Amino acid sequence: xxxLKESGPGLVQPSQTLSLTCTVSGFSLTSYNVHWVRxxxxxxxxxxxxxxxxxxxxxxxxxxxxxxxxxxxxxxQVFLTMNSLQTEDTGIYYCNRNGHSWGQGTLVTVxx
Amino acid sequence: NIVxxxxxxxxxxxxxxxVSLSCRASQSISTSIHWYQQKSNExxxxxxxxASQSISGIxxxxxxxxxxxxxxxxxxxxxxxxxxxYYCQQSYSSLLTFGSGTxxxxx
Numbered sequence: 001x002x003x004l005k006e007s008g009p010g011l012v013q014p015s016q017t018l019s020l021t022c023t024v025s026g027f028s029l030t031s032y033n034v035h036w037v038r039x040x041x042x043x044x045x046x047x048x049x050x051x052x053x054x055x056x057x058x059x060x061x062x063x064x065x066x067x068x069x070x071x072x073x074x075x076x077q078v079f080l081t082m083n084s085l086q087t088e089d090t091g092i093y094y095c096n097r098n099g100h101s102w103g104q105g106t107l108v109t110v111x112x
Numbered sequence: 113n114i115v116x117x118x119x120x121x122x123x124x125x126x127x128x129x130x131v132s133l134s135c136r137a138s139q140s141i142s143t144s145i146h147w148y149q150q151k152s153n154e155x156x157x158x159x160x161x162x163a164s165q166s167i168s169g170i171x172x173x174x175x176x177x178x179x180x181x182x183x184x185x186x187x188x189x190x191x192x193x194x195x196x197x198y199y200c201q202q203s204y205s206s207l208l209t210f211g212s213g214t215x216x217x218x219x
Contacts, residue, residue, distance in 0.1 A: 035208070037156075037210075044199065044212050047209060058206045058207055061207060099148070102156060102157075
């Protein structure tokens with residue numbers, strides 16, 4: 001059974017760095033791509049980036065300067081790191097496997 | 113970046129009606145468009161992949177069509193559980209993008 005679960009701090013202070021983990025089960029990270037998508041409160045979906053099955057990454061152009069995605073295949077985990085957080089980065093952060101399977105999402109609030 | 117424009121922003125319909133939702137791409141993207149449904153407080157759910165390919169477990173009343181720049185998600189005889197927000201997404205570019213969504217609401 002394919003599962004993805006996001007985890008991380010619920011609250012981050014402005015200008016600080018966000019670190020999220022997507023823990024997957026039921027498939028191998030070397031066979032499937034994992035994407036990160038976020039959603040500000042009451043707004044639409046924003047694609048953030050992807051780590052391809054081969055290990056390469058691509059990022060949303062607007063976020064690229066401050067975003068990094070990596071993985072640990074032995075632990076079946078994908079990591080998102082984003083620095084210089086501002087209040088507009090508040091929202092639900094999702095990981096998904098090629099759009100077919102999604103995690104439940106984790107709420108990140110940027111506030112002092 | 114490829115921009116996806118969804119219309120209308122909101123669609124008010126009566127249960128039992130059939131509807132069509134539009135997604136237009138800023139450049140030709142062949143059939144690399146996917147449709148998602150998102151209900152309130154839930155994760156998105158993939159409905160249709162590559163413009164018209166069905167997904168296991170998705171009701172047959174959902175169908176997709178189109179190629180190039182113009183795409184349509186059709187719902188045959190809308191049911192109460194279908195009232196939610198629908199997004200299109202393109203994967204033609206390695207930099208994926210979503211449309212802004214169409215909210216399907218009860219008239």
